[in-house]
Amino acid sequence: MSRKAKFVHLLTFSILALGSVTFAKNPEKTIAVDAGSFGIFVNGQRIATETFNIQQKPDVSIATSEVKAADGKNTQRSELQLSPAGDLRRYEWKEIAPGKAQAIVEPSEDFLIERITTEPGTKPQEKPFILPQSTLILDDYFFSHREILLWRYLAQACNNNLANCRPQKTQFGVLIPRQQMSAPLTVEYLGSESIPVAGQQRTLNRFKLTSEDSVWNVWMDPESMKVIRIVTGTIEAVRD
Secondary structure, eight states, rough: OOHHHHHHHHHHHHHGGGGGGOOOOOOOEEEEEEEEEEEEEETTEEEEEEEEEEEEOOOOOOEEEEEEEETSSEEEEEEEEEEETSOEEEEEEEEEEEEEEEEEEEEEEEEEEEEEETTTTSEEEEEOOOTTTOOEOOOOTTHHHHHHHHHHHHHHHHHHHHGGOOOOOOOEEEEGGGTTTEOOOOOOOEEEEEEEETTEEEEEEEEEEEOOEEEEEEEEOTTTTEOOOOOETEEEEHHH
């Protein structure tokens, strides 16, 4: 598969959201965009693993993820659904252990409504956000959300032609459901860089994600267009 074909394939999740892909010839087709896992490290020690799966269907784009602590005491899951127009259809986060908290974000007219349940059977608390349905979800602990963000950034900036593109710095509005807050986030392409990954030197494209209180450096493979490494402070996520 050529580099261009790989780029188009991996950006399907975002490109469809921008209205440039249809499934008219294959109405039942499901495209596997990416699947795998990130090892999550703090000060070099592995503390958790995120396992994720990203799929494109004709009527919905779905990204599922599970984060499990290395000691087995904490497990969280999420599912992100986007409509063919690229708008948020539904986002669900839930604790599997040790608690049973849950948060669901859905659009309601000109708002996004987050419903938070701290215990099963209790009435959800509702929190409205005056945000468009195109707002990106970037939740805590789910590093695959940052990969989706970069695909959206590249799809908008490069129109499927990364080889001849040097994307400009772009600001996005994001919602962080676990923190029950929204925030502006700036994405910047920094060029290619050779870094050690799993004991081998690799030349990767580097991006910087900047918010009001943090800076994330993200390295993406230029051939597969998959995120390989993410670093902020003492936290590091590396694709297994």
